[in-house]
Structures are given as C-alpha cells and as structure tokens.
Amino acid sequence: xxxxxxxxxxxxxxxxxxxxxxxxxxxxxxxxxxxxxxxxxxxxxxxxxxxxxxxxxxxxxxxxxxxxxxxxxxxxxxxxxxxxxxxxxxxxxxxxxxxxxxxxxxxxxxxxxxxxxxxxxxxxxxxxxxxxxxxxxxxxxxxxxxxxxxxxxxxxxxxxxxxxxxxxxxxxxxxxxxxxxxxxxxxxx
Amino acid sequence: xxxxxxxxxxxxxxxxxxxxxxxxxxxxxxxxxxxxxxxxxxxxxxxxxxxxxxxxxxxxxxxxxxxxxxxxxxxxxxxxxxxxxxxxxxxxxxxxxxxxxxxxxxxxxxxxxxxxxxxxxxxxxxxxxxxxxxxxxxxxxxxxxxxxxxxxxxxxxxxxxxxxxxxxxxxxxxxxxxxxxxxxxxxxxxxxxxxxxxxxxxxxxxxxxxxxxxxxxxxxxxxxxxxxxxxxxxxxxxxxxxxxxxxxxxxxxxxxxxxxxxxxxxxxxxxxxxxxxxxxxxxxxxxxxxxxxxxxxxxxxxxxxxxxxxxxxxxxxxxxxxxxxxxxxxxxxxxxxxxxxxxxxxxxxxxxxxxxxxxxxxxxxxxxxxxxxxxxxxxxxxxxxxxxxxxxxxxxxxxxxxxxxxxxxxxxxxxxxxxxxxxxxxxxxxxxxxxxxxxxxxxxxxxxxxxxxxxxxxxxxxxxxxxxxxxxxxxxxxxxxxxxxxxxxxxxxxxxxxxxxxxxxxxxxxx
Ligand SMILES: Cc1cc2nc3c(=O)[nH]c(=O)nc-3n(C[C@H](O)[C@H](O)[C@H](O)COP(=O)(O)OP(=O)(O)OC[C@H]3O[C@@H](n4cnc5c(N)ncnc54)[C@H](O)[C@@H]3O)c2cc1C
Ligand code: SF4
Numbered sequence: 001x002x003x004x005x006x007x008x009x010x011x012x013x014x015x016x017x018x019x020x021x022x023x024x025x026x027x028x029x030x031x032x033x034x035x036x037x038x039x040x041x042x043x044x045x046x047x048x049x050x051x052x053x054x055x056x057x058x059x060x061x062x063x064x065x066x067x068x069x070x071x072x073x074x075x076x077x078x079x080x081x082x083x084x085x086x087x088x089x090x091x092x093x094x095x096x097x098x099x100x101x102x103x104x105x106x107x108x109x110x111x112x113x114x115x116x117x118x119x120x121x122x123x124x125x126x127x128x129x130x131x132x133x134x135x136x137x138x139x140x141x142x143x144x145x146x147x148x149x150x151x152x153x154x155x156x157x158x159x160x161x162x163x164x165x166x167x168x169x170x171x172x173x174x175x176x177x178x179x180x181x182x183x184x185x186x187x188x189x
Numbered sequence: 190x191x192x193x194x195x196x197x198x199x200x201x202x203x204x205x206x207x208x209x210x211x212x213x214x215x216x217x218x219x220x221x222x223x224x225x226x227x228x229x230x231x232x233x234x235x236x237x238x239x240x241x242x243x244x245x246x247x248x249x250x251x252x253x254x255x256x257x258x259x260x261x262x263x264x265x266x267x268x269x270x271x272x273x274x275x276x277x278x279x280x281x282x283x284x285x286x287x288x289x290x291x292x293x294x295x296x297x298x299x300x301x302x303x304x305x306x307x308x309x310x311x312x313x314x315x316x317x318x319x320x321x322x323x324x325x326x327x328x329x330x331x332x333x334x335x336x337x338x339x340x341x342x343x344x345x346x347x348x349x350x351x352x353x354x355x356x357x358x359x360x361x362x363x364x365x366x367x368x369x370x371x372x373x374x375x376x377x378x379x380x381x382x383x384x385x386x387x388x389x390x391x392x393x394x395x396x397x398x399x400x401x402x403x404x405x406x407x408x409x410x411x412x413x414x415x416x417x418x419x420x421x422x423x424x425x426x427x428x429x430x431x432x433x434x435x436x437x438x439x440x441x442x443x444x445x446x447x448x449x450x451x452x453x454x455x456x457x458x459x460x461x462x463x464x465x466x467x468x469x470x471x472x473x474x475x476x477x478x479x480x481x482x483x484x485x486x487x488x489x490x491x492x493x494x495x496x497x498x499x500x501x502x503x504x505x506x507x508x509x510x511x512x513x514x515x516x517x518x519x520x521x522x523x524x525x526x527x528x529x530x531x532x533x534x535x536x537x538x539x540x541x542x543x544x545x546x547x548x549x550x551x552x553x554x555x556x557x558x559x560x561x562x563x564x565x566x567x568x569x570x571x572x573x574x575x576x577x578x579x580x581x582x583x584x585x586x587x588x589x590x591x592x593x594x595x596x597x598x599x600x601x602x603x604x605x606x607x608x609x610x611x612x613x614x615x616x617x618x619x620x621x622x623x624x625x626x627x628x629x630x631x632x633x634x635x636x637x638x639x640x641x642x643x644x645x646x647x648x649x650x651x652x653x654x655x656x657x658x659x660x661x662x663x664x665x666x667x668x669x670x671x672x673x674x675x676x677x678x679x680x681x682x683x684x685x686x687x688x689x690x691x692x693x694x695x696x697x698x699x700x
Contacts, residue, residue: 071534078534089252096262098565135530142529143604147626150604151270154524154629158264161523166252174540176487176519179249180368181376 041127047088051095056106059113060156061087062127066134067160079169081160089163108152116141116149191384193392194241194280197401197421203431204421208232210438210697211417213404213451216282217682218666219442220387221323225690226440227394231697234397234434235388236419238443239279241400242384247374251520254373258286260446267556267568267632271625272472274568275633276444280400281384283444283679287633288371288492289360289380290513290677291329293320293684297502298674305504306671307643309652311688319684326390327361327381327683336367338489340514343478343544345494347590353498358513360490367489373518387683402432405564407439407455413660414439438661438697441639442686445667446558446566449638454564458658461646464639468556469673470570470632473549474580474623475515475525476587478596484544486516499586500551502675509576510583511676512590515547525629527606544591548583549634551675552576558638568635572625580630581623588615603627634678639668653692654685663693 041055049057064081072078081087094102113126120140122133129137141153164170171178209231212223219235226233242257255263260276267274277283299316302308323329334357337345348355365379378385392398404419417439419432441448449465457464496512517525519540526536556570572580588599592612599615601607603622609615622628641664642648645657654669656662665686667678674681 067529067533069530069534071531071538093262093264096256097264098261099563100561100565101261101264101266138529148270150626151266155264155270157529158524162252162255162520165519165523166250171519173534174519174522174537175483175485176540179370180366181249 050091051097051102052091055113056109057087057091058127059109060090062134063112063138063156064090064160064163066131066138067157068164069131078173079167081164084164084167084170086160086163089166090159093159093162104152105155108156111149111152112137112141112156191241191280191389191392191398194388194398194400196241197399197429198423200399200402200421200430200432205433205435206234207435208234209436210440210693211236211434211436212440212442212665213417214238214282214441214443214447214666215280215383215388215398216277216442216444216666217284217383217679218686219282219440220383220391221683221686222440222442222663222665222690222693223396223398224387224391224394225687226694226697227391227396229694229698230395231694233697234399235391236402236404236417236432236434237280237398237400238403239277239400241280241398242285242374244374244376244378247370247376249368249370249373249376251373251518254286258374265446265568267570269571269625271572272470272570272630272632274446274470274635275631276446276635280388280398281382284380284382285384286372286374287382287679289362289382290492291324291327291359291361291680292676294674294681295502295676297504298672301504302642302671306640306647307652308641308671309643311652311685316684316688319688320680323680323683323687326386328363329359329361329680331357332360332490332493336365336490337493338367338369338486338491339484340486340516340544341490341492341494343480343484343594343596344496344512344514344546344590347594348496348498350593351498351589353496353590355494355496355498358493358495360493362490365490369488369491370518371491399432404443404451405454407451407457407662409455409457409659409662411458412658413437414656414662437699438663438693440663440665440693441668442664442666445635445638446568448664448666448668449558450560450564450566452639453558453560457656457662459649460658463645463647463649465558466555467637467640467671468558468568468570468635469552469554469637469670470556471549471552471634471636471673471675472572472580472630472632473515473547474584474601474628474630475545475547476584476591476599476601477526477543477545478588478591478594479539479598479600480542480544480596483541485541486514486544487518491516496586496590499582500675502551509551509553509579509675510548510586511551512546512548512583512587514545516543516545525602527600527602527604544594544596546587546590548580548587550576550579550583551673553673577624580628581620584623584628585615585618585620602629634667636667636670636673636678639664640671641669642671654689655692655696661696663689663696665689665693
C-alpha cells in the first residue's frame, strides 16, 4: 500500500534508495519500461492525444505544474501550466520527435513517475506526491550525479517552457513585448 | 515563395530526372554550387528536404519557427545529450535563421590546412577572390555603431573597461528594421542570404529547385556516383512520391551533419575510416548579467560586437574562445536559465534586465557523425579536458566583462548554478562544475566531417572537393573544413563552394 508521501515515516531508507539506483539503470536500459504500471491514469474528457499515452500525459501535466509553478501563489495574473495547455503543447512536440528520441523521452517519464520518487526517498508515484514532494523529486533529478538523468530533466524543462512561454499571457511577467508583427495596438494585454 | 521552386506537395507522381548535376541541400554551400553550375549552362537540379518559406510565413514566434526552420524542430542533440545542435532545414538552409555575422576564414587557419592537412590551392591569396565575390553578392558591410543594441553595448563597455580586444562585426543585411528576430527568420527580407539572393540567382540562371524532397541515398557503383534516390513529402511531411535523379555529378551540401550521414547510409566507400570523423562543433555556453537598467536584449540586431581577447587561431594556442552576445527570446531564455518553479519564474521577471554573452570554443575535440538504424545522424562528441578548460575560461571572461559593464550579478547556469557579484567572488569559483552536462551547451557551427586534403588516409575529399574514391561526388558545405575555424562559418562555406565550383563544373561537363 502507498503511504502519504509527505509523511516522513513514508520515506525509505538510504539503502533502499540505493537499490532504486539499480532500478534506474534498468529503466534507462529500457528493460523494465514494458512492466511499468500504466493503468489508472485518466486524461480530461475531450482531450485527444497525438503522441503521448494517457499515463505519460498525466505525468507530464504534474511535472509541468511544478516546473512552471508561479512565484506569487494566488496571483490571478499568472497563468498556470494548465491555463496555457503545456501538456497539450508537449504532446504536439513529442509527435514531432524522431522515434529514438521519443522512446527515450517515454523512458524518462517512466523513470520520473516510478523510480525517481523512490530515489528521493518517497514510496509513491510522482503523480501522487504533494507539490512540495514533487519539487523535491524534480530538484533531485536536476542535481542528479547521472548525466543522462539531468539531461532528461533539462529536456522536459525545455518542453514545459516551450508550452508556457509561447503564451502571450506569460510575456507580461517577463516584460517581453512579443513579435513586432501583428502586435496589437497598445501591446499585448 | 521563390518563383521556380517546386514544392514536394506539387510533385504529383513518381519522378525520374536526368541532369548534368544534382545538388543536395540549398544552404550556404549548396546554393552557390547550384548557381555556379547553372551559370555554366549545365542542367542542374537541387533537392532540399525542408520547405521553401516566404517572409510572410516567418511569424517571429519561437514555438512556430522552431519546427518550421530547424532540423528536429530545434531539438537535435549530441548522442550523450550534452550539446544542443541547431541547424537549418529549408531552402536557404541555416542562412535563413542565422544571425548574419560575416567573417572570413582566418589566414592562420588556411595556412594550417595547407601545412598539416595537405589542402592545396586554398592559401589566403587563393581564396581572396571568392571572399570578395561572395561579400559583394551578399552586400557585406560593417554594422554601424548606432545599430548596436544595449546587450551588444554592454559587451563593448566591458571590453573598454577591461582594456580587452573587441570591435564591431560585419553582417549581410540591407534594410534591417532592427526587429531582433533574426534567429527566427527575417520577416522583412533584410537578410541577404541564400534564400533571398543566391537561390534566386541560380533559378534565374536555369537551375531547378525542389523543396520538401529528402535525399534518402546516393546511387553509385563503388567507383563513380550515378545520382540520388529521394522522397517528396506533402505539407504534413508524409511521403508523397519517389524522386530519382540520374546524374554523373552529385554535390553534397546537406551540412556537416547531413552530408556525412547521407554518405554513410549510402555505403560510400570509406577505406580509411575517415567518413564522418573530425566533427567540430564550436560549442558555446552562456553567462547572464543582471543590470539595474532595462537591457531588452531581444530588441535590435542580436550580435554586432565581438570580444577576441581570448581568441588566437595559432595552432596549439591556449586562447581559443570567441565571445559575442547571445540573447534569446523567452522560450530559449527560460530553457537556459537555471532552476524551475517559483525561483525560475522570479528569475524570468528579470529577463528584460539581462545582458547575455556566449563563449564559443574554437575546439580541438574531434567528434563523429554516425548513423542509427533508421539512417538518421548520430553525433558523437566527447569534449576534451583542454576544450572544457577553454569553456570555463570563456565563461569566466564573460562574467568579468558583464561585471565590468555594470552588471549587479552574473549567473552561469551550471549545476549547481554559479552566481557572482564581484570579481573576487568570480576568482573563488570552483570551475570544475563548468563541464558538459552541467552547463547547457549549444552548437550552431558544426563543421569538418568530410574533410578535404590530398591524403586519403586523413581526408574524405580532395582539395578540389571531389571524393577520393567516388568520381563525380563533390562536397560543398561545412563538412569540408579540416578543423574548426573558430568563428562564424557562413562566409567561409559560401566562399569555398565558389572557389571549388570550377572543378564541379568541369566534371559535370564530362571532363
Ligand atoms: C542560430 C544560428 C545562428 C547562426 N549564425 C551565424 C552567423 O551569424 N554567421 C555565420 O557565419 N554562421 C552562422 N550560423 C551558421 C551558418 O548558418 C551555417 O554554418 C551555414 O549555413 C552552413 O552551411 P551549409 O551549407 O554547410 O549547411 P546549411 O546551411 O545548414 O544547409 C544544409 C541544407 O541541407 C538540407 N538537407 C540536409 N539533409 C538533406 C537531405 N538528406 N536531402 C535534402 N536536403 C537535405 C537541410 O535541410 C539544409 O537546408 C548560424 C547557425 C545557427 C543555427
Ligand atoms: S534584426 Fe534585421 S535582419 Fe534580423 S530579423 Fe529584424 S529586420 Fe531582419
């Protein structure tokens, strides 16, 4: 049974976390991807996926919410990753990837969902963790001693920001005034 | 749309063309080869895998232009995922979205190629007419000081404050609106590039150009090349028709990545294992300085000033970094700035106050372009320790320049991120973290994978550009270079294609 992941007692020992390192290698080798549990993930009604599977979509959505999390909680002027449909954008970009890259990305998502939380000391899937714990997992990936894991994180981060900063509403926070072409009189709102 | 360019979707059925020569790719090198063959009165066709974009299609939006103009939608990476490799895809190749800097191949490099790599007929004096002609064609001129934006001015200020070598750059723009969207293509047709100038000249001279047509393999009998097999694609990128070109001359100009990949998947003879080797990347990374005043680095000409304090082209030099501004639009900036979540967004709020510099390494590391099971390029490149040290030196120099220009804080996006406010802090930094996989690296100038030279044990093509083993197969792109040239390569590529064109013409005439 899964424990509440933010519960400190739910954290697993360093030894078990190291054991998870071995699982990491397996996942990266692609050997266990097929065995990864992919049931119980629901996409919003009406959402038609182009390239991602439902479980990948849900993982991407959770990660995007944290990677593009607002710096001012509750500020209605900041659009969320969901408002800007970052997961939909990622689905489209993945559809443009070559088969090899797409496979690697899928493996990374499987790792993020099932193995990275264990490596960071949580006994739960990434998508079921609290936002703070998800941040801890992402931070561990960002600082990982494994080059390919860091690269996987950077790839995911890039995809999230393509989806987020393509949206006119996000430009205001960066004080970017956008393309000159078709710029509305008085600037973007 | 250039009159005379046939789009893949307009190819209604399988096609067999019989011509004197076929050119693969229409970037800097391919456009010139095509034009010179056509001007010589030969029956020549170019096949280009990307689209033929009009200025009206260039929307200045990153999310739309990356898939339109770049290979792999801008996501091409080295095999180890350490370096992002940006290359163009479409009529005009990488010249459509490049930043228009124009520098000739340094004399020291041309001398080195003659001395160490046995390249004949390419001494500085031999190349001069080609450089002059291309610079005339592309209206190359110095970028006027009033056109310098605040990011470039920060570099100038840094150079002047430190007493470092720096100066204005040259470009190939006419009628520039200083919109700042160069790396997303120019909606104002100000770029005097292959798409606007050279390909239309080729078409006027009688060349035919097909866009959205990917060359899948070269045909040859082991001793001479006989043409190419290609596939035309529709607007959605789906295969539409087969295209076969029968030709005694094939000019490879699919870039330093595309050309060796195509040659490798075509089983081009490679008795000495040289094909695809010698890949140089000219890799770079950035440092970002936060100023109290607005910089708005996305406005204006992106690169107009350079710092060459740490750049020497002498063989074995320990000064191998070229420093120029490198401001990105929000998506590119967000992907490069360190961190994620709330802290990252807080950093993005300072976006308009950032000045960003890049240090590009005139690299000695020798990589390789191989192919995967699908025939796609695989870029193997493991940066040497000497090059890594150059990268670290370059980023420290960028940080010093930014601090000298008045930056309040400088960030080098390594893992962990390096942040300094003073030179003293900079001097205390642990530079070991500046390494591949820690700092995000980008390469926009791959070169050197089908090197020229007279010795087939050390090169792939002769000094004429013709393949050592396959008669009629020529190379006319950045693959030709035996080493990095340590600077922006477009003018060198245009010029070499022009310089070698008489040999191609002669062969196509059946001699
Ligand atoms: C962001 C960016 C900025 C740059 N800025 C500068 C600059 O300021 N100054 C400078 O000197 N250089 C710059 N460069 C580099 C410069 O543009 C390139 O070095 C140069 O254009 C390379 O010329 P090329 O002919 O070798 O290849 P390219 O210009 O890349 O052309 C190759 C063409 O071949 C096509 N092709 C590939 N495979 C196939 C195939 N199988 N079938 C058919 N067609 C194929 C491609 O689609 C492409 O259009 C920049 C590059 C980038 C990415
Ligand atoms: S800065 Fe000049 S060359 Fe670049 S996109 Fe704008 S108008 Fe075109």
